[in-house]
Amino acid sequence: MSKFTSDVEAADAFHQRFKELESEIGKVIVGQQGVVRLLLTSLFCQGHSLLVGVPGLAKTLLVKSISSALDLSFSRIQFTPDLMPSDILGAETLDKDRNFRFNKGPIFAHIVLADEINRTPPKTQAALLEAMQEYSVTAAGNTYPLEKPFFVLATQNPIEQEGTYPLPEAQLDRFLFNILLDYPSFEEEVSVVKGTTSGTEAHLNKVMSADEILYFQQLIRRVPVTDHVVEYAVRLVQKTRPNTPNAHEWASKYLEWGAGPRASQYLVVAAKCHALIQGKYSPDEEDIRAIAEPVLRHRIVRNFKAEAENISLESIIKTLF
Incomplete structure (x- = not known):
């Protein structure tokens, strides 16, 4: 992937390819542009996302469409x-020769949709979260690396809480974004019904390969950030910590506890990606604000x-700004 002569040229290419990606996914997914953008941002930032929404909002179709447009393997x-x-x-x-052989589970895919993660006991949740953190699976003393890029999208159903095992806050912290998926507007729902009851199926073109994604993930890490933007991100996170010297009065009044240092790291790296999507070469305070809500919501x-x-x-969160 050394076809670009400079990082500036690569950043311009990323900006263009991201737009192509969004329009390709838009052939299948009606509306939800903000959700699509956050999911793609999470993937390019080497993060994972938690999607919270009621059943029937096409979460599986959304993730399948992203994996198709990116030419990545998908597992649900x-x-x-x-x-x-x-x-x-x-x-x-x-096996038949009485030798032990490791049969890989569904986590061995580029994009994994963990549907209704809060329906399974903590032991199984922990196994998934460990793989997300380590990018590998350990079985019987052997370690098996997961293919990269590796992206987990976990979903939670907010209405059925009976018989569920909510993720503890410490484990929620592993997710880069907490994304809320809302009902479509009237016009969007009309388009969805027309599109899904007509018998015609949209075909998605492959926009980006796994190697290109890995290259752009490294590019985002190299995006320069000024000190005052990093300080702005850290100040914002410190405002969320009740009864500390830098706490906002609302934090001390309404919060049990605030976000940890991982929130500051994720704010900066997600702002870098957001800046490139906007055609900028370095993030500013506006980029931090643009992605602050899904970064802080679950922290x-x-x-x-x-x-x-x-x-x-x-x-x-809005008051903290």
Whole structure:
């Protein structure tokens, strides 16, 4: 991938290819441009995302479309209360010659959709989250590396909470973004119904290869950031920590606890990608603000007072600005 003479030329190419990618996915996915952009940003930042939305909003179709346009392998795991870690990671079995052989599980794909992750017990959740962190699977003392790029999109259903195992805050912190998927508008829903009941199927072209994605992931890491933008990100995160010297008054009033240092790191790296998407060569404070909500949403916890007064996380984050 050394076809670019400079990082500036590569950044221009990324800006163009990202637009092509969005329009290609738009052939199948009606609306949801913000969600598509965040998912792609997460992939290019080498992060994982948690998608929260009610059933039937085409989450599987969305992720399948992204994997098709990116020419990546795709795997979907339906999480259930009886799912075991070996059902995700794979297990050793005896072959006909009585030798142990490792059968790879569905996690061995470039893009993994972990559907309804809060339906499975903590032991199975932990197996997935460990693989996300380490980019490898360990079985019977052997380590098997996962293919790169590797991207996990976990979904949570916000309405059925009976019989679920919510992810602990420490594990939620592993996700770069927490993305809310909302109902489509009237016009969008009309387009969806027309498109899905006509019998015609949109064909997606391959826009980017795995090697190109890996190259652009490294490019995003090399994007320069000025000190004042990094300081702005850190100040914003420190404002979320109640009863600390830099806490915002709303944080001390309405939050149980705030975001950790990983939030500052993710704010900066996601802002770098957001800047390139906008055609800029370095992020500014506007880029930090643009991606702050999905980065901070799952890293701050409201206290009883906020819940009693019906103060939403989104309104708290907006007030921090």
